[in-house]
Amino acid sequence: MSRLSEIFKRNSRCFIPFVTAGHPDLETTTRMVLSLAAHGAHVVELGIPFSDPIADGPVIQKSSFEALQHGYTLDDYLGLVREVRRHSDVGMIFMSYLNPLYNFGLDRLDKEGCAAGLDGVLISDLTPEAYERLGTRLLLDTIFLAAPTSSDDRLKKICAHSRGFVYLVARTGVTGGRTDIDALVPDTVARLRRYTELPICVGFGITSAEDVRRVWKHAEGAIVGSAIVRFIQEHQSEPDLAEKVGEYAGTFVGR
Numbered sequence: 001m002s003r004l005s006e007i008f009k010r011n012s013r014c015f016i017p018f019v020t021a022g023h024p025d026l027e028t029t030t031r032m033v034l035s036l037a038a039h040g041a042h043v044v045e046l047g048i049p050f051s052d053p054i055a056d057g058p059v060i061q062k063s064s065f066e067a068l069q070h071g072y073t074l075d076d077y078l079g080l081v082r083e084v085r086r087h088s089d090v091g092m093i094f095m096s097y098l099n100p101l102y103n104f105g106l107d108r109l110d111k112e113g114c115a116a117g118l119d120g121v122l123i124s125d126l127t128p129e130a131y132e133r134l135g136t137r138l139l140l141d142t143i144f145l146a147a148p149t150s151s152d153d154r155l156k157k158i159c160a161h162s163r164g165f166v167y168l169v170a171r172t173g174v175t176g177g178r179t180d181i182d183a184l185v186p187d188t189v190a191r192l193r194r195y196t197e198l199p200i201c202v203g204f205g206i207t208s209a210e211d212v213r214r215v216w217k218h219a220e221g222a223i224v225g226s227a228i229v230r231f232i233q234e235h236q237s238e239p240d241l242a243e244k245v246g247e248y249a250g251t252f253v254g255r
Helices: 003-010 026-038 060-066 074-085 097-102 104-116 129-134 151-163 181-193 209-216 226-235 243-250
Strands: 014-020 044-047 091-096 120-124 141-143 164-169 199-202 223-224
Touching: 003 091, 014 026, 014 060, 014 199, 014 243, 026 044, 026 074, 026 243, 044 060, 044 074, 044 181, 060 226, 074 091, 074 097, 074 104, 091 097, 097 104, 097 120, 097 164, 097 199, 129 151, 164 181, 181 199, 209 223, 226 243
Parallel strands: 014 044, 014 223, 044 091, 091 120, 120 141, 164 199, 199 223
Antiparallel strands: none
């Protein structure tokens, strides 16, 4: 059983914050992941900076562009995972795009990621069909995106290729906008449950503690990204940033 599976088996309601790796710098990101874990995060989604982050809204785009200025590589981000793993069993997944990961080598990422303690990978612009054509079967949990606009046939295929959990995009468009959770999430979660027993985690537009509670009525995980990244941007010049980020994230789950 993978670490993600064990986490969801132990916890019926999981909190998954997102941070951009290397923003504002790699050392601070490492401390933030540990702080997030200490303040209630079950899994941390690490966004790997990319020059064309088409699924991300302006807040996360800005953080990605700023992180790119450091010149970090995937080796550096795997080093971050290794360092966190020395201190914590918190779940960790990479969220990225196919271009940088394919350039690094998916087989290499799989081997070195597993060795480092990474748990899964979400390649936001990789479809199940393209994954099949690549001919690669990753040992890392593979997480695919589903949406309210997905057909039942599409949801079935997404579920068949997903491991760890299924990521439900709660709204059309990019990250960061508001989401009417009660209008969009329940029906899609019910449709997904026809095809999978995996946990379902909801992201895109989850911006408050009330949003998290609404998500938990229907799904096992709530993913918060832009709100946390915005907080980092607004406070990155302050001392003890990592602890402040953890404390802020904890407010989403009443910690």
